[in-house]
Amino acid sequence: MNKYLFLGQLQSLLEKQLDEEEVRRVMDYYDNYMIEAIEYGKKESEVLAELGDPEHLAATILENLKREADVEVKEQDHEDEAAKTEETERNNSLSAAFDDLMKSTTQTINEAGKAADLAAGKIAEYFTDLFTNETFFEDSEQLAGNMSVMGEIKDGMELSVDTYDTVRIMLANITIKAYFSEEEKMRIVIPHEKDAQFLLEVSHDEHTLAIREKKARIYNVFSSGRRYVEIYLPINYKGKMKFECSNSNIQLKGKSKKYPGPISVDCDNGSVQIKDTILGMLDVKCDNGRIDLKRVIAYKAVLNCCNGLIRYDMLENDYAKNIAVQAQNGLIKINNERWSLSRVHHQIPARNDSKYELSVNARCDNGMIRLTGF
């Protein structure tokens, strides 16, 4: 049991008998309570032990709320109570099995990790050599702990981003639909479906604007499809745009008239789809996932996807200079299409053979590389 699992269980138990506002209050309290306890120096496991079993806690909160604070508590439906208990038990045993699996998997991964670290060192060297003029790789900075919170993101909220060097979008288990737009400001649209409800928080320091989920509820991998957020990116923004979103599906598209700033996407176990666009520098990392670029032109593209699939359907042009692709145990397909550029973008000059310089570096251990149209 961890904090999120605990809070998730508590929430679903309370939701059956309290209205939304009351549930939000209780969850707010216990979420804060746990964060504060941990800040105070307690271990997460200690706090969880103190709070006890979520079912017991939910039952006593409900009882006390009804008696003490005269809060309306709905009667529970007793008919399907047995079924629910059975379901909870099944979920519990499932979650125990999952925990076991995770434990043993982590062990195996740790061992494999040591060997992989050695190899990774060499690969990093290779890529650094490749882009010595502009180091596009950057160590993930410490999670912006000292950023000050600006507030919650409301549906359709607009954010002025041009004063920041970097915009970081840090979400997990979610589908992100990002579009380039003519708008000056970045706009975020959150769907209203009940299943998709979540709160986003925006924080910032001098250089960086960060967007993350305010309160992470428990989500399983399958819910990521239903949770989505739309982000309209201003094409005039010249700063860095970073997506740090594991287990997510990131879709990026839109006709860009001006070349946007560098974009980096880090999305383990997810998928990244980029369509019909011109990008400056693009850095995509998506282990165990899938990177799919369709009708894309990037000045420099670094695609990295161990155990996954990379497909880059690029447009033949003078603009693209460098492509570095790496997929251990994976599959790389790069297709250089001789399409009419005007179909997608008018701004890119057609290919001039005397100027055409494109370097492609594709690396793929235990996999397959297919280059076509070159």
Place this chain on the structure above:
Amino acid sequence: MDAQFKKGILDLCVLSILEKKEIYGYGLKMEMASLMEVNENTLYPLLRRLEKDGYLKTSAHVSDQGRMRKYYHITEEGKKHLASQRVEWRAFKQAADRLIEGEDNG
């Protein structure tokens, strides 16, 4: 201890702590725990009731760690309520002392 009785004392304690300073959820729990055994599942409903009765308010501000933190503080009405409860408590305490300790000469 009788539930009703304990409830009154808990109210008094929470409001007394809040009278001195505003405090956040876990901080309150720690202060209370140093005085008496108090369970997490009683503290929240109690705070919720005091809030509903208008004796306390919550407000969020940024903590030293840069996180939004919810603080509880006492309202004017809460202070009045506390004052009247205090009078009652003193009267009760004196009576109880006399009875239990046999200080009927005082």
